[in-house]
Amino acid sequence: MSNTSSHYRTVLERRSGSMQIHVIVLDANDNAPVFTQPIYKVNVLENVPLGFVLTTVKATDLDEGVNSEITYTFRTKSEKISQIFRLNSQTGEISVQGNLDFEEQEFFEIDVQAQDPEGLSSLAKVFVTVLDANDNAPEITVSSFFTSVPENSQSGTIIALLRxxxxxxxxxxKVTCFIPPNFPFQLQKSVDNYYTLMTDGNLDREVVEHYNLTITATDRGTPLLSTTTYFPIKILDVNDxxxxxxxxxxxxxxxxNNPTGASLMMLEANDPDWGTNSTVTYSxxxxxxxxxxxxxxxxVNTETGVVYALRPFDYEEFQQINFQVKAQDGGSPSLSSDVSVTLFILDQNDNAPQILYPSAPTDGSTGVELAPRSxxxxxxxTKVVxxxxxxxxxxxxxxxxxKATEPGLFSIGLHTGEIRTARFFLDKDALKQSLVVLVKDNGQPPLSASVTVTVVLADSIPESLSDISSISTPADPQSDLTFYLVVAVAFVSCLFFTFFLVLLAIRLHRWRTSQLCHSGSGSFTGVPVSQFVGIDGVRAFLHSYCQEVSLTTDSRKSRIFFPIGSCTNTLTHQQVSGEPGFKYLPEDLNIANEAQASQEVPAY
Structure with missing residues (x-):
């Protein structure tokens, strides 16, 4: 156990190691944004379109991350700037969103702020200079204007003052102002931009009564802009x-012979003036x-100019009437003019011919003309004049x-009135010849006059003088005509009465003949033999019946027929064969060596 520990202790003492340590320094917002330039200057025309970008402001921030994010805003407190300009808060782009007007404001000073999220900021100035553009047309301001001017105005009369x-x-x-040519007006510049519009020449309302004058003002910009103003000018009438x-x-x-009040003609005069000045009256x-x-x-009608007749005219009194008519206007002072008028009177056939020769006697006697019998x-x-x-x-x-005593003895010239003999005089011709001569004109309707000319037939003057004393005054033609009419009426009445009696006798005779024929006799029993006479072997009725015999002959026989009618000297041929009312009477008549002939006699 102890060995192991020491072993490890030895190992530890012999070995070493190393490592990297990365230290990240966190950013602190200790830097404010900084504009790339403190002042921005921009020139822009006033007529740029909306959305036009003026400039872009730029600021930087040394910080990082969120601390380097910059926001742009206007620091100017003017509402007008925010209405005209628009700032993009992220990019710093400044554009136009309202109308720029050089005439309203020529310069803008804009403060732009750049700020980071922690509130650190900096400012920059943007100077916007608005440049003038020709976006305004000239303006015409009328100070005074007379819409009407008399036509007799003198040249140089002021009509309007304008600016x-x-x-x-x-x-x-800079503006230039002018009016169109060929107008009786002129435009003169007085002081600064003031102009005077005045007449230039004579005005005549009868030629042009109204002008619509145009005045044009044009600037010198690019493009040219102009303004036109209309001036209606009325020309007042003067009685000229x-x-x-x-x-x-x-x-x-x-x-x-026209009727009184008849319309003869109409005169018409025109006055080019206007209103009362053009009202025309006639006299x-x-x-x-x-x-x-x-x-x-x-x-003459004073208003219409119609000329009337006050009485009937007589062509024999005067053939034409010359006069003048005056036309006068209603102006003040009034003006007038005259015109010559000729009225020709046309003839009508209202005068009967007047006989100058032979003249009518005044003592009741009649004029006598002599004509030798030779x-x-x-x-x-003689000659009728x-x-x-x-x-x-x-x-x-x-x-x-x-009318003439002996028709055909004298003749008269149709157009000369000369009475001449038409034949030699005979012993049986009356000593006194009365001739009624009619003189007639050629009018419509024609008028006439008559005269009685007495002609005495004598071989010598002493003989004529002795005969003239025995000549009485000729009867009035009018009384002779009355006499003839009375005689004619009496004659017609007698003729009618005679016809009635003859008709009655014929009816009785027919009835009697009918009775005889029915008796079966073939001869003319009961008819007087004295009523028949022979004409070349033909028997016919006597002319006392006022009948005329008509003969028709064929190859075998001849027939004599008598039509029933009035008592005349002319008979009408009729086809009597088979017609009712005829009776055939057999009798031996020798006509043109024919053995047999039959005679047809109408039964009365």
């Missing part, structure tokens, strides 16, 4: 135009002839003999 400005800076804020008639001369036509001015009062003949045909006895107060075809006269 032009641009919020941008530098070239972006007189009424103008559509025609430089008017003419119209009207028939005479008639007296003509150049002082003997004619136009006011008593014509009138006159040859075509001898000029007549005139017509109408004109044109209404005054074309024609002559004709309406």
């Amino acid at each position: 032009v400005k641009d919020k941008d800076s530098g070239e972006n804020g 135009n007189a009424p103008i008639f559509k025609e430089i001369f008017y003419k119209s036509y009207s028939f005479e 008639i001015l007296d003509g150049n002839d002082p003997t004619v009062s136009i006011a008593s003949l014509l009138s 006159s040859e045909p075509g001898y000029l006895v 007549a005139v017509d107060a109408d004109s044109g075809q209404n005054a074309w006269l024609s002559y004709q003999l309406l």
Whole structure:
């Protein structure tokens, strides 16, 4: 036991060993984060899009592990910075999340803090400079503006005052202002950015009554921005135009005998002015002839310009009316113009021909013309002279003999009125010849006049003088016409009464003949023989029956038939064969050497 212990003791004393000891030093958060640079400077255009990264701040921490984790935050207490900028707490990335506006704020100073989990931190400054961009168009501000201007305004009349400005800076804020060419206006720059709009030339409302003027302001930025403003300008009317008639001369036509108040023509005048200045009224001015009062003949509607007749016109009094019509506007002072008008009166056939020769006697006697009995045909006895107060075809006269004592003895020229002999005079011709001459015009309807010409047939003047004393005044043609009418009526009445008696006698005769025929006799029993005469061997009724015999002949026989009718000298051929009312009477008649002939006599 003791040996073993000593053995082990010896071993222990002889052997040695070694080991490694790893000592891990635990980190303590004894280091604060440190930014790589204390100040960051950034320039950015104001019109950058949202989300644009401005810069990234960077800080380091010597500690390890969790102690080296860094969180970035804004230390600036401005709410505007937090609204415009966004900071990524893990990466330190600063971006834009709001609108940058150079015109509102040009510079931002931002404090950024880097902090570890134990609260150790450090600060860095970020300076953001906003650069101007041409993002603002020019603005036009109107100080004063007259929306209307009279057309007679002088050149240089001020219409509007305006100011032009641009919020941008530098070239972006420099503005040029102009108006379109070919307008009667001009734009002048006065002080700084103030402009004056004024007239440039004459204005005429009748040419252009309204302008829609555009004023454009353009800056010098890139890209160019511009603003356009519209200025409606109304041109006020001034009574600077007189009424103008559509025609430089008017003419119209009207028939005479027109009704009172008849519309003759319409005149029309236009005034290019406006409103009351263009209201036109019409009036008639007296003509150049002082003997004619136009006011008593014509009138005009003051509003419509229609010309009316105040009384009927007479072509034989005057053929045309010359007058003037004035058109006057309602402006102040009023303007007017005149136009010449000619009214032509057209003729109507309202005048009957007037016979100048032979003239109507005043003592109840009649004029006498002499014609030698030895006159040859075509001898000029006299000439009827007549005139017509109408004109044109209404005054074309024609002559004709309406009645003569011996028709055919005299003739008259249709257009000359010359009465000439038509044949030689005969002994049986009456010494006094009365000729009624009708003179007629060519109007529609035609008018006429008549005259009685007495012609005495005499070979010598003493003979004619002795015969003239025995010539009485010719009867009035009108009384002769009445006499003829009475005679005609009486004659027709007598004729009708005679016809009635003849018709009654015929009826009785028919009845009697019928009775004879029924008796069976083949001869004309009861008929007086005196009623038959021979005509080339043909017996016919006497002309006292006012009948005419008509013969029809064929190869075998001839027939004589008498149609029933009125008492005339002409008979109508009828086919009597087989017609009722005829009786065949056999009798020996020799016609054209024929042995047999039958005669048909109508049964009465």
